[in-house]
Amino acid sequence: MKTARYLFTLICVLVPSLALLSQNSGTLELSLTLKDAQDYAIKSNKMVTAARMDVLASKEALWETISNGLPQINATGSFTDNLKLVTTLLPGDFFGQPGTKVPVRFGSQFTSGATFQATTLIFNAPYLIGVETSKLARKLSEHNLMRTELDTKESVSITYFLILVSERSLQIVESNLANLNETLKATKAMLAAGMAEQTDVDQMMANLKMVENTKSQLERTIELNYNMLRFQLGVPADSKIILKETLETIESQINIEALLSKEFDYRQNVNYILSEDQERLSLLALKSQKATVLPSLTGFYNYGVNGMGDKISDLRWFKSSMTGLQLSFPIFSSGHRYAGIRKAQINLEKARTTKDMVTEQLLIQEKQLRYNLINANMQYKTQKENVELSKKVYESMENKYRHGMASSIELTQANSLYLQAENNCISALLNLFQTKLALDKLLNNL
Helix, strand or coil: CHHHHHHHHHHHHHHHHHHHEECCCEEEEEEECCCHHHHHHHHHCCCHHHHHHHHHHHHHHHHHHHHHCCEEEEEEEEECCCCCEEEEEEEEECCCCCCEEEEECCCECCCEEEEEEEEEEECCCCHHHHHHHHHHHHCCCCCCCHHHHHHHHHHHHHHHHHHHHHHHHHHHHHHHHHHHHHHHHHHHHHHHHHCCCCHHHHHHHHHHHHHHHHHHHHHHHHHHHHHHHHEEEEEEECCEEEECCCHHHHHHHHHHHHHHCCCCCCHHHHHHHHHHHHHHHHHHHHHHHCCCCCCEEEEEEEEEEEEECCCHCCEEEEHHHHEEEEEEEEEECHHHHHHHHHHHHHHHHHHHHHHHHHHHHHHHHHHHHHHHHHHHHHHHHHHHHHHHHHHHHHHHHHHHHHHHCCCHHHHHHHHHHHHHHHHHHHHHHHHHHHHHHHHHCHHHHH
């Protein structure tokens, strides 16, 4: 039964992963939506992994700080062979030899001992503040992890968009190449029939060559973007990645009105939270400096045994023990503590100033991003209209050219204007994606 339950659990864990991941001849293959890519990067991205390790380290650092104030027990042991015992001269009166000095050896040939000591911190103000500082440092590492995850989601999204945009541009160029090849064939036929000149053919071939170069550049750009995405996902360089979403599906998910209607609470922004953490750390640092003028109280208990004798097998053992309190009170430090307090006060004021500056920046950024989103949306709509107009002009010019009513130069110009309109439209769409993404990130909407 245990084996069956184990296999069932294993299948439940692996099946969702297999929807994204498949192993084909040793090559990793990923089929990802944008959300899948973000989630995968959060699990495997190296920067996120490092930030997650910082969180784990901060948890251990907290316990390390707490344990410094808990009871500590130490044991020591020793064994000594006094090769030459200490000799001193005593008055002979003690030995019935007045007026002389008698050499006397003190101690035993062998001594041995063991000591056990327990100490505990009863009161120490810097220690108490240090525990609070370690707790805050753990929260700070968690907030840093949150910011790293947001940055990673943003970078993955941008790369995902770039790939889709580049692939769409490649489709447009390939379609244009097909049309140009057909036009070139028609031009050569017209030349053979005496209805066109050689310059028309040359013009068509030059235009075709230029578009082929553009295609090659786009193919290299797409591969570079896929490599960037592999790096962001934390997968091997030879991994195969398939993007499941298209520009249309992502575009359909953009709701400008809904996004603009969302309220912005700067206190929930991770950059503000981090600046607030830094202010608290500075405040605790000031308290810690002030606490150095307070006394420290420690309790201790000591138990020991000591053995002495001239033979190892015949040592005489004696026990000892003690307990007590140790109070330490700082009195004078030549201004060292005062300088530390002043420095901590300055750092606290600096942290508060930084927090105010971050607040102002976030409020300004929010207004700017909302404006940018509205403007980007308007530009995209305008460029879409331009594409339709340019396409109609190009198709009309191509028809006129085939009937000898337009020159090859006019057709080339119309084609260039159409391609430029397509590029402008795609660039406007990419700008819209990126602007929306920036506002989503600011609103913690990723």
